[in-house]
Each structure stands twice: as C-alpha cells, then as structure tokens.
Amino acid sequence: MFIDISNLKKSYTSGVVITEVLKGIEMKIDKGEIGVILGPSGSGKSTLMNIIGGIDRGDSGRVIVDGIEVNNLNDDKLTDYRREHIGVVFQFYNLVPNLTVGENIEVVSNISKSPLKNTDDVLAAVEMQDKKHRFPRELSGGEQQRVSLARAIVKNPKLLLCDEPTGALDYQTSRSILRLLELVNKKFGTTILMITHNAAIAAMANRVFKLRSGQIVEDVVNQGIVPAERIEW
Numbered sequence: 730m731f732i733d734i735s736n737l738k739k740s741y742t743s744g745v746v747i748t749e750v751l752k753g754i755e756m757k758i759d760k761g762e763i764g765v766i767l768g769p770s771g772s773g774k775s776t777l778m779n780i781i782g783g784i785d786r787g788d789s790g791r792v793i794v795d796g797i798e799v800n801n802l803n804d805d806k807l808t809d810y811r812r813e814h815i816g817v818v819f820q821f822y823n824l825v826p827n828l829t830v831g832e833n834i835e836v837v838s839n840i841s842k843s844p845l846k847n848t849d850d851v852l853a854a855v856e857m858q859d860k861k862h863r864f865p866r867e868l869s870g871g872e873q874q875r876v877s878l879a880r881a882i883v884k885n886p887k888l889l890l891c892d893e894p895t896g897a898l899d900y901q902t903s904r905s906i907l908r909l910l911e912l913v914n915k916k917f918g919t920t921i922l923m924i925t926h927n928a929a930i931a932a933m934a935n936r937v938f939k940l941r942s943g944q945i946v947e948d949v950v951n952q953g954i955v956p957a958e959r960i961e962w
C-alpha cells in the first residue's frame with residue numbers, strides 16, 4: 730500500500746471555537762494509482778491533502794506514505810519528506826514571477842535529491858520547450874499550469890498532489906492538463922492524488938473518495954477507467 734491512512738483526525742481552533750475538520754479518515758491508494766477526492770467546499774479536502782503532503786499535521790491517527798509515517802516526522806524530516814517525495818500543483822500555478830519558465834524549473838531541480846536530469850525533456854513533456862525563456866506573465870493560464878506541472882515532476886516525486894489543477898482553466902485546456910497528468914502517471918509511474926469539484930474527472934481515476942464534513946462517505950474502486958482523452962463534461 731503506497732498511501733495508508735487510518736483514523737486521521739484534525740481540528741482547528743480559533744478563539745474558543747473548535748472546528749473538527751477531519752473526523753477519522755481512512756484512505757488507501759496503491760503505488761502508481763490515480764486517486765481523486767471529491768466533496769463540497771469546506772469538507773476537508775485541502776486539509777487532508779496538506780497533511781499527506783507534509784504541509785500540515787494531523788492531530789491523531791496514522792498517515793503512511795511509501796512506508797514513511799508522516800505524522801511522526803519532526804520539522805526537519807518533514808521538510809526533507811516534502812522536498813524529496815512530494816510534487817504539488819495548485820489551482821493558481823504559484824510560479825515565481827521574476828524567473829523565466831526554465832528558471833522556475835531549474836530552482837526546484839537544483840534543490841532536489843534525485844531530479845530528472847534534463848530540464849528540456851521535462852519541458853518537452855508538457856509541450857513548453859519553445860517558451861523556456863518567457864516569464865509567467867507572458868503565458869496563458871493553461872501554459873502556466875503546464876509549467877507548474879513540469880516544476881512538480883522535475884523533482885521526480887513519488888507522489889504528485891494536485892489541488893483543483895483545472896479549476897481556473899477552460900474546457901479544452903483542462904482536458905490537455907488531464908492528459909498530461911495521465912501521461913506523467915504512465916511514463917514515470919507517479920502516484921497521483923487529485924482534488925476536484927468536477928465529478929466527470931473521477932472517470933480517469935483508479936480510486937474515488939467522496940468526502941463530506943470531514944468523513945469519507947464513499948470509497949469506490951473504478952472498474953471502468955476512462956482515458957482522459959475521452960472524458961467530457
């Protein structure tokens with residue numbers, strides 16, 4: 730089991746108000762799978778993903794990623810875990826504005842332990858090799874998301890976490906990003922976990938988790954996976 734989560738709980742306290750955001754999550758994903766998390770706004774999707782990615786910590790329960798007990802790592806080890814094993818793609822790209830496309834990727838590559846050697850190959854994989862010297866502001870949203878994906882995969886992560894990767898993109902561009910995610914999954918064997926509001930996207934996943942008010946209310950193994958190419962909404 731690549732991701733193995735049991736009885737994960739998380740609350741936030743503001744003033745005297747305690748909000749229980751995750752109420753005993755159970756989640757299992759095998760290596761090389763694509764998992765999709767669906768659920769309404771505020772149900773705890775990003776909190777769950779942030780804990781898996783070592784950005785946040787659970788209060789109790791077990792979170793194991795590729796044999797590493799993430800919840801038990803001290804701060805330094807958690808930073809190493811994030812740096813070595815996790816790639817992230819967000820809805821709003823988060824590229825460094827004053828670095829070119831190539832530089833945005835190289836800064837990540839330079840601090841990674843076992844990066845993919847050739848930045849140009851990674852840019853070619855997302856069909857952005859001809860825009861290597863441009864700045865983010867000179868790119869469309871879809872192009873920026875391609876660069877953000879290239880930046881996430883150049884470190885050769887074991888796990889790619891995507892929080893609404895197509896949330897800000899139009900239909901055709903969204904589909905091209907989904908095809909790229911599928912390509913990364915196939916080509917590099919990268920396990921992918923993706924949050925989306927778009928239930929149609931679940932068709933390309935091996936496993937689909939529905940989250941409601943901090944609990945998994947549905948956990949489905951998809952028997953009829955549809956290639957990203959054929960997903961429509």
Ligand SMILES: Nc1ncnc2c1ncn2[C@@H]1O[C@H](COP(=O)(O)OP(=O)(O)OP(=O)(O)O)[C@@H](O)[C@H]1O
Nearest residue numbers: 741742743750768769770771772773774775776777
């Ligand atoms: N740092 C925080 N402090 C206090 N409450 C928080 C914090 N982060 C998240 N929350 C609360 O936890 C709940 C779950 O938030 P989370 O971002 O995980 O939901 P989500 O399912 O990803 O929502 P969305 O689809 O809108 O992004 C929300 O009620 C949110 O207000």
